[in-house]
Amino acid sequence: MSAQSNYRDVFDATAHPDARKAWLPRMKIAAIEQFEALGFPTTRDEDWHFTSVSPIAERTFKPVRPSPSTLTAADLAPFTYGQSDWHLLVFVNGHYEPALSSFAQLDVDAQVMTFSEAFKEAPELLAERLGTLAPRTQAFTALNTAFMADGVVIRVPVDIALEAPVHILHLTDAHATNASQHPRTLVIAERGAQVTLVESFATIGGGTYFTNHVAEVIVGDGARVDHYKVQREGGAAYHVGTTQATQGRDSIYHSFSFATGAQLSRTNVYAKLLGENCEVRLNGLYALEEAQHADHQTFVEHIAPSCSSREVYKGILDGTSHGVFNGKVFVHPEAQKTDGKQTNKALLLSEGARVDSKPQLEIFADDVKCTHGATVGRLDDMALFYMKSRGIGADRARALLTYAFAAEVLELIELEPLKVALEALLFERFIPPDAA
Amino acid sequence: MLKIDNLTANVADKQILKGISLAVNPGEVHAIMGPNGSGKSTLAQVIAGHPGYEVTGGTVTFEGQDLLDMDAEVRAQAGIFLAFQYPVEIPGVSNAYFLRAAYNEIRKARGEEEVDPMEFLDVMTEKLKIVEMTEEMLQRSVNAGFSGGEKKRNEILQMAVLEPTLAILDETDSGLDIDALRIVAEGVNKLKRPDRSTIVVTHYQRLLNYIVPDYVHVLAQGRIIRSGGKELALELEERGYDWLLDTAGASA
Numbered sequence: 302m303s304a305q306s307n308y309r310d311v312f313d314a315t316a317h318p319d320a321r322k323a324w325l326p327r328m329k330i331a332a333i334e335q336f337e338a339l340g341f342p343t344t345r346d347e348d349w350h351f352t353s354v355s356p357i358a359e360r361t362f363k364p365v366r367p368s369p370s371t372l373t374a375a376d377l378a379p380f381t382y383g384q385s386d387w388h389l390l391v392f393v394n395g396h397y398e399p400a401l402s403s404f405a406q407l408d409v410d411a412q413v414m415t416f417s418e419a420f421k422e423a424p425e426l427l428a429e430r431l432g433t434l435a436p437r438t439q440a441f442t443a444l445n446t447a448f449m450a451d452g453v454v455i456r457v458p459v460d461i462a463l464e465a466p467v468h469i470l471h472l473t474d475a476h477a478t479n480a481s482q483h484p485r486t487l488v489i490a491e492r493g494a495q496v497t498l499v500e501s502f503a504t505i506g507g508g509t510y511f512t513n514h515v516a517e518v519i520v521g522d523g524a525r526v527d528h529y530k531v532q533r534e535g536g537a538a539y540h541v542g543t544t545q546a547t548q549g550r551d552s553i554y555h556s557f558s559f560a561t562g563a564q565l566s567r568t569n570v571y572a573k574l575l576g577e578n579c580e581v582r583l584n585g586l587y588a589l590e591e592a593q594h595a596d597h598q599t600f601v602e603h604i605a606p607s608c609s610s611r612e613v614y615k616g617i618l619d620g621t622s623h624g625v626f627n628g629k630v631f632v633h634p635e636a637q638k639t640d641g642k643q644t645n646k647a648l649l650l651s652e653g654a655r656v657d658s659k660p661q662l663e664i665f666a667d668d669v670k671c672t673h674g675a676t677v678g679r680l681d682d683m684a685l686f687y688m689k690s691r692g693i694g695a696d697r698a699r700a701l702l703t704y705a706f707a708a709e710v711l712e713l714i715e716l717e718p719l720k721v722a723l724e725a726l727l728f729e730r731f732i733p734p735d736a737a
Numbered sequence: 738m739l740k741i742d743n744l745t746a747n748v749a750d751k752q753i754l755k756g757i758s759l760a761v762n763p764g765e766v767h768a769i770m771g772p773n774g775s776g777k778s779t780l781a782q783v784i785a786g787h788p789g790y791e792v793t794g795g796t797v798t799f800e801g802q803d804l805l806d807m808d809a810e811v812r813a814q815a816g817i818f819l820a821f822q823y824p825v826e827i828p829g830v831s832n833a834y835f836l837r838a839a840y841n842e843i844r845k846a847r848g849e850e851e852v853d854p855m856e857f858l859d860v861m862t863e864k865l866k867i868v869e870m871t872e873e874m875l876q877r878s879v880n881a882g883f884s885g886g887e888k889k890r891n892e893i894l895q896m897a898v899l900e901p902t903l904a905i906l907d908e909t910d911s912g913l914d915i916d917a918l919r920i921v922a923e924g925v926n927k928l929k930r931p932d933r934s935t936i937v938v939t940h941y942q943r944l945l946n947y948i949v950p951d952y953v954h955v956l957a958q959g960r961i962i963r964s965g966g967k968e969l970a971l972e973l974e975e976r977g978y979d980w981l982l983d984t985a986g987a988s989a
Contacts, residue, residue, distance in 0.1 A: 682788070687825040690785050691839035691895060692813035692846065701838070705829030705878075712829075 395482030550576025
């Protein structure tokens with residue numbers, strides 16, 4: 302029996318209590334059918350050439366059943382970046398935990414709520430917008446749509462700036478072992494609205510589990526969305542995540558992806574520039590060790606003219622880890638005056654580490670400026686000598702330069718508390734304690 | 738303090754230093770001059786322990802110890818400092834962190850207590866004045882985006898913090914305008930002490946108007962072809978290097 306029909310069986314055996322919203326079961330049934338037709342991608346698919354998902358496909362991860370969480374606010378502390386005045390929505394094993402969540406004062410008319418709440422209070426939001434962006438041709442997205450249990454919807458009305466960032470924290474614990482969670486996020490920033498969203502994934506003693514996340518982000522005309530993703534899943538976890546953003550004219554979308562977790566992960570960040578004069582930044586940092594595998598794919602689709610895209614992705618690879626970066630930029634014939642720049646750098650700390658980097662520019666307009674650069678290397682000998690010539694020992698000089706390589710890209714994070722927290726994480730990781 | 742005896746060194750199998758002998762005593766300022774490609778910078782880098790050069794013969798001792806047997810960081814901890822001709826940019830590490838890390842390594846090597854960031858800031862307040870730099874420079878990444886003059890001042894700032902017994906300035910004057918040159922030279926002079934020595938590597942006499950040498954050595958084709966007092970530098974300024982090279986060539 303094929304991997305996808307296993308999931309069909311699981312789907313059929315799952316109750317769908319939200320049947321009262323008739324459109325939702327219809328969408329889910331369509332999604333599982335689509336998933337069955339697509340099947341899991343293989344390395345014969347161009348987009349998955351360097352990443353085999355067979356460890357995920359070979360087993361059937363069932364969604365975690367809701368069970369009362371034993372976690373307390375204190376357990377969350379390592380994952381909240383020291384911020385108590387953000388909107389915090391906590392999910393444990395894919396299920397919303399109201400007792401652990403907290404909300405800042407909310408502007409009039411803005412909505413930050415779970416899907417379950419939205420069905421009661423603003424059902425039209427989901428009915429109209431959910432699933433309109435997520436790529437329909439991707440098996441993992443279809444699987445998410447079929448199995449999503451709950452999610453978060455954020456709507457910021459015209460010309461409103463949501464002051465407090467929204468943090469969606471997905472935690473797993475031992476209950477998630479051998480199970481899956483399919484978190485879903487929908488962001489609607491209306492004309493001139495502004496919002497900052499942080500999505501974090503972490504584990505507290507979780508074993509092998511599978512996170513399959515989808516985020517849809519609608520950035521209206523003149524709106525701005527800052528979107529951070531922090532993937533610190535457990536070392537035995539599998540993580541697949543896809544973010545799809547669409548941008549109206551004069552809008553700004555900034556995405557930052559930070560990934561240190563999971564034994565196998567794939568992170569997709571896609572942006573469609575639909576209106577003129579948009580700005581998109583897709584930045585990221587991953588740090589891998591042992592046998593970890595992390596694949597990042599970005600896709601910027603320049604549809605309207607006079608938009609700019611900027612991408613900086615960096616990776617640090619140790620052990621026998623394997624990193625993959627595929628940065629696609631597609632410039633449609635109408636997208637004149639496109640200004641695109643992509644940089645991808647990887648630092649290999651060991652002989653056994655490997656990175657495959659594939660920039661992919663397809664340009665069908667003639668008046669554009671698009672550049673890309675990729676480097677794969679080891680620590681700079683001159684910089685090492687410079688540090689040593691100041692009395693800093695070889696091991697520590699290497700540690701500092703490794704940290705510096707990472708810190709340079711963290712500088713691009715505009716949400717200061719998050720930047721500071723991630724710097725601290727990497728500092729601890731790369732700099733030996735006696736050297737602090 | 739420093740004793741170099743018949744030193745030979747290669748880079749990528751090409752011999753650059755062909756038998757250098759030089760003795761520097763405490764408190765002395767030695768200038769090493771010479772045309773491009775003479776081996777001046779190589780000599781500076783070999784003393785500092787650059788791994789790209791292969792020492793093929795001769796000895797170098799520093800305060801009685803075999804310098805060639807030490808790693809670069811051990812040489813620095815022993816009191817040797819090289820101000821780089823091309824200071825390296827290190828984006829992602831703040832100048833303050835870098836300086837404190839180096840300062841504490843040197844203190845540890847001297848058996849002194851390490852300092853915390855607040856104590857270090859006090860140390861820095863004094864040192865910054867020496868090179869007319871502001872605290873803002875400490876928060877920037879090491880040399881990243883610095884102008885040529887800022888980089889050279891940053892080198893002298895590091896020297897002021899680490900207080901070496903032997904400072905080697907490798908073409909510190911190159912690319913400096915007259916104001917930056919004055920600041921850098923005055924910084925070096927303020928750090929002078931009877932127990933500290935300086936080797937100034939330069940192509941031009943200009944810097945030596947500010948940092949007055951006790952001895953001037955002319956390096957050409959990997960050898961010291963002439964040594965003298967500070968008046969030798971003035972003579973070179975007037976006559977260029979060719980007359981010396983001709984003399985050396987004739988005597989070879």
